[in-house]
Amino acid sequence: MSDADDPGFTPNEMMTIAASRALKSDDVCFVGIGAPSAACNVARLTHAPDITLIYESGTIGTAPDVLPLSIGDGELCETAVTTVAVPEMFRYWLQGGRISIGFLGAAQLDKFGNINTTVIGDYAHPKTRLPGGGGAPEIATSSRQVYITMAQSKRGMVEKIDFFTSFGHGEGSDHRERLGIDTAGPTLLITDLAIWKPDPVTKEFTVVSLHPGVTREQVQETCGWTVKFAEALDETPAPTELELKTLRDLQARTKAAHAGIAKGKA
Amino acid sequence: MVKFLSLKEAVAENLHDGDTVAFEGFTHLIPTAAAHEAIRQGFRDLTLIRMTPDLIYDQMIGLGMAKKIVFSYVGNPGVGLLRRARDAIENGFPRLIDVEEHSHAGMANAYEAGAAGLPCAVFRGYRGAGLAAVNPNIKSVTCPFTGEVLAAVPAIRPDVTFIHAQKADRKGNVLVEGIIGIQKEAVLAARRAVVTVEEVVDNFDDLHPNLTVLPSWTIAAISVVPGGSHPSYTHGYYERDNAAYLEWDEIAADRDRFQAWIKKNVIESSADDFAGRVEHLRKAA
Numbered sequence: 001m002s003d004a005d006d007p008g009f010t011p012n013e014m015m016t017i018a019a020s021r022a023l024k025s026d027d028v029c030f031v032g033i034g035a036p037s038a039a040c041n042v043a044r045l046t047h048a049p050d051i052t053l054i055y056e057s058g059t060i061g062t063a064p065d066v067l068p069l070s071i072g073d074g075e076l077c078e079t080a081v082t083t084v085a086v087p088e089m090f091r092y093w094l095q096g097g098r099i100s101i102g103f104l105g106a107a108q109l110d111k112f113g114n115i116n117t118t119v120i121g122d123y124a125h126p127k128t129r130l131p132g133g134g135g136a137p138e139i140a141t142s143s144r145q146v147y148i149t150m151a152q153s154k155r156g157m158v159e160k161i162d163f164f165t166s167f168g169h170g171e172g173s174d175h176r177e178r179l180g181i182d183t184a185g186p187t188l189l190i191t192d193l194a195i196w197k198p199d200p201v202t203k204e205f206t207v208v209s210l211h212p213g214v215t216r217e218q219v220q221e222t223c224g225w226t227v228k229f230a231e232a233l234d235e236t237p238a239p240t241e242l243e244l245k246t247l248r249d250l251q252a253r254t255k256a257a258h259a260g261i262a263k264g265k266a
Numbered sequence: 267m268v269k270f271l272s273l274k275e276a277v278a279e280n281l282h283d284g285d286t287v288a289f290e291g292f293t294h295l296i297p298t299a300a301a302h303e304a305i306r307q308g309f310r311d312l313t314l315i316r317m318t319p320d321l322i323y324d325q326m327i328g329l330g331m332a333k334k335i336v337f338s339y340v341g342n343p344g345v346g347l348l349r350r351a352r353d354a355i356e357n358g359f360p361r362l363i364d365v366e367e368h369s370h371a372g373m374a375n376a377y378e379a380g381a382a383g384l385p386c387a388v389f390r391g392y393r394g395a396g397l398a399a400v401n402p403n404i405k406s407v408t409c410p411f412t413g414e415v416l417a418a419v420p421a422i423r424p425d426v427t428f429i430h431a432q433k434a435d436r437k438g439n440v441l442v443e444g445i446i447g448i449q450k451e452a453v454l455a456a457r458r459a460v461v462t463v464e465e466v467v468d469n470f471d472d473l474h475p476n477l478t479v480l481p482s483w484t485i486a487a488i489s490v491v492p493g494g495s496h497p498s499y500t501h502g503y504y505e506r507d508n509a510a511y512l513e514w515d516e517i518a519a520d521r522d523r524f525q526a527w528i529k530k531n532v533i534e535s536s537a538d539d540f541a542g543r544v545e546h547l548r549k550a551a
Binding site for chain 2: 070128
């Protein structure tokens with residue numbers, strides 16, 4: 001790529017920043033680790049300073065200076081408004097309906113926003129045993145809305161997921177309502193190439209905005225199902241200088257903080 | 267009556283082959299020293315319960331000590347997969363283990379039900395989730411007042427729970443603070459509980475009245491093991507050794523390297539070695 005083609009940001013940076021823009025100061029966001037955590041903290045450090053970030057370790061209203069490696073890093077507790085026990089977190093705060101946005105990543109995703117983080121292959125005899133759901137099965141159904149963020153790949157975005165770890169829109173249409181689930185489910189998918197929203201009727205994720213320089217072909221080539229595009233397709237605004245600087249500073253602080261040397265180890 | 271014992275004695279008195287045991291800790295306060303003592307004493311056929319089985323269960327499973335694992339997230343937190351657990355589940359190495367998998371909400375509710383003396387927990391969960399189809403212990407009940415169908419899971423009642431905590435007073439009351447996880451419920455749900463602590467102080471007279479204190483009579487044994495949760499952390503004492511979690515991913519990826527690591531860092535080590543492992547992680551007071 002010549003300098004003239006260099007947009008000045010990476011697809012992953014665009015993904016994190018596009019995801020951060022979806023969050024508002026009055027959101028109460030249950031944060032998944034990894035890409036969601038970066039997006040939520042960029043939002044907090046830019047346009048949504050009053051956002052309430054909640055991690056499943058029980059930390060409510062946390063404001064970490066560096067991104068946590070795990071959902072239970074000490075930094076989360078030290079900067080939180082309060083820290084509650086794990087059963088209280090899941091019973092009162094999540095099940096109690098206090099969470100406006102559940103922000104999840106995915107190992108495998110289908111076009112209806114169903115997520116698999118449990119196994120690749122058969123459950124009883126898995127080809128790859130992944131970590132499993134953790135808090136996600138209930139985050140996906142008890143949060144008022146769910147945002148999903150992941151980098152696109154044919155292995156990750158598939159026609160049929162191997163296991164329903166977290167229920168999205170099931171087989172589409174009114175499947176959630178038929179199961180008695182009264183929350184909206186996945187309403188937004190942000191990838192490294194595009195922004196997707198569910199079709200109002202079928203609930204199939206549809207591309208509504210391409211990131212700068214991205215083509216329809218690129219989106220299709222990195223997705224395992226036949227992609228639907230909205231009639232009026234937007235272009236995602238490129239990251240601003242402030243957004244990029246905030247993200248890069250956060251990642252640099254995080255890298256420095258996690259680069260400790262393991263003493264007393266083989 | 268709580269006893270102050272060496273870790274070796276506390277583990278030998280309270281853990282037995284075939285027990286259902288929880289070594290709890292939610293990223294914070296993981297009772298690593300107690301788990302390593304259990305490894306040195308060579309227990310077999312354990313049913314291991316833990317919401318987030320991380321390095322210590324990877325180690326115990328990799329050594330063939332477990333016949334069953336009950337969990338809700340079998341990962342290396344923030345790093346990725348648990349490679350010894352994967353080898354057991356995918357390849358039956360070094361032995362096949364039974365798997366009972368829940369969500370965090372399911373496990374947390376089940377521990378709470380255990381502490382509350384209830385036979386089961388009832389909550390709004392597992393809706394549309396595949397786990398309900400593969401775990402026969404996930405069932406449903408209908409609310410007699412509203413007709414809502416809710417999830418039900420059996421209460422967790424470990425034979426013994428191990429936790430790590432900040433401190434005990436001389437009477438044997440225990441303080442847990444910071445990210446308190448599921449520790450209180452795991453202790454109160456168990457028939458016996460063993461606690462490792464960073465230190466013993468004269469009394470708790472100056473503590474805030476609402477802190478999480480486990481009264482001495484809820485605990486069978488206390489052992490003083492400074493650094494006992496490394497590479498996890500103890501809030502107020504030392505930080506999480508994130509580099510060790512990253513390094514574990516490489517150690518556990520290889521069966522021989524894993525065995526060599528266990529020999530050097532567990533079998534040929536003792537509880538006294540933990541203090542040195544956290545020296546570089548202690549904050550300037």
